[in-house]
Amino acid sequence: MNSFSYERAASIDDALQLAAQPGAKFIGGGTNLLDLLKGGAERPLRLVDITRLALADIAELPNGGVRIGALARNSDTANHPLIRQRYPLLSQALVAGASPQLRNMATTGGNLMQRTRCYYFYDTAFDMCNKRLPGSGCAAKEGQNRIHAILGASADCIAVNPSDMSVALAALDAVVRVRGVQGERSIPMADFHRLPGNMPQLDTTLRPGELITAVDLPASPFASHFHYLKIRDRASYAFALVSVAAALEILDGVVHSARVVLGGVAHKPWRSLDAESALIGHRLDQAARSAAARLAVQGARGYAHNEFKIELARRAVIRALRRAELAEGTI
Ligand code: SF4
Numbered sequence: 001m002n003s004f005s006y007e008r009a010a011s012i013d014d015a016l017q018l019a020a021q022p023g024a025k026f027i028g029g030g031t032n033l034l035d036l037l038k039g040g041a042e043r044p045l046r047l048v049d050i051t052r053l054a055l056a057d058i059a060e061l062p063n064g065g066v067r068i069g070a071l072a073r074n075s076d077t078a079n080h081p082l083i084r085q086r087y088p089l090l091s092q093a094l095v096a097g098a099s100p101q102l103r104n105m106a107t108t109g110g111n112l113m114q115r116t117r118c119y120y121f122y123d124t125a126f127d128m129c130n131k132r133l134p135g136s137g138c139a140a141k142e143g144q145n146r147i148h149a150i151l152g153a154s155a156d157c158i159a160v161n162p163s164d165m166s167v168a169l170a171a172l173d174a175v176v177r178v179r180g181v182q183g184e185r186s187i188p189m190a191d192f193h194r195l196p197g198n199m200p201q202l203d204t205t206l207r208p209g210e211l212i213t214a215v216d217l218p219a220s221p222f223a224s225h226f227h228y229l230k231i232r233d234r235a236s237y238a239f240a241l242v243s244v245a246a247a248l249e250i251l252d253g254v255v256h257s258a259r260v261v262l263g264g265v266a267h268k269p270w271r272s273l274d275a276e277s278a279l280i281g282h283r284l285d286q287a288a289r290s291a292a293a294r295l296a297v298q299g300a301r302g303y304a305h306n307e308f309k310i311e312l313a314r315r316a317v318i319r320a321l322r323r324a325e326l327a328e329g330t331i
Helices: 012-018 033-039 074-079 081-086 088-096 100-105 108-113 165-171 273-279 286-296 308-325
Strands: 005-008 024-027 046-049 058-060 066-069 175-180 183-188 211-217 225-231 242-251 254-263
Touching: 012 046, 012 175, 012 211, 058 081, 066 081, 074 081, 074 088, 074 100, 074 108, 081 088, 088 165, 088 225, 088 242, 108 165, 108 211, 165 242, 165 254, 225 308, 242 308, 254 273, 254 286, 254 308, 273 286, 286 308
Parallel strands: 005 046, 024 046
Antiparallel strands: 058 066, 066 211, 175 183, 175 211, 225 242, 242 254
């Protein structure tokens, strides 16, 4: 591990000043960053501890929405009455992630910032990883790529975003609030994570030194018909091979609005507007579910070891939509 300085921020302004130097990184729960530090995949020069900042509240917004502070712990968010009542899809996705111990430490902001679990990104014995060493190549393309992307990948990187929470936030039209030395701005979830393109070292559209302060959820029509389906190699404490956040607003038996977002398949939560459009105005029969599922994976491409994820994702969409329709969500 490289040596670095450690500072504890006393205020948001203090944190922004401390993080203004090159090589600085914020640390909250540390559930991902500490692993990356120990393995040498991340080599910051300064850690700015933000855990004492007053950013852990979960509160109603005047427009019927809810604001989740960046330091709200994943377990607190999942169990909060406002989230369970209004955004049970988010509770379900959070509970599907990691382990109880990790959820007690992990924060909203940290979950948004967690990095891919590509083996070659973590293992510094490999010197081919464009995300860790820009310009070095991508060992996963010809290597072990069972967990990698089937959608939105580039010639430079085929990694996936590992977050469950982010998939649900994308389905719920969340907005990420950030602060930088130049002021505040809001980033829709659809624009927060990015596809790898030719700059896979960048996971998000955050500017250097910006701090996530909160996530805003707008009022939602998806509290009755929702399902977060996570398919993984073992029943708990594993990342998704494929996940689906399905949310439906059903009026008189007809789909009025819908969300279909895939996780574990791309460098960002993969929302399918085509799949959603195919559902709207229809009764949710087998034909409608199948059509939406086909559209959700259109353009998918597999590699040597992950071709199976295309059919798995298609079937997962069908199952998640059926469970959402039946309101079988459990949180
Ligand atoms: Fe690195 Fe991305 Fe290739 Fe993995 S998939 S080795 S993270 S460049």
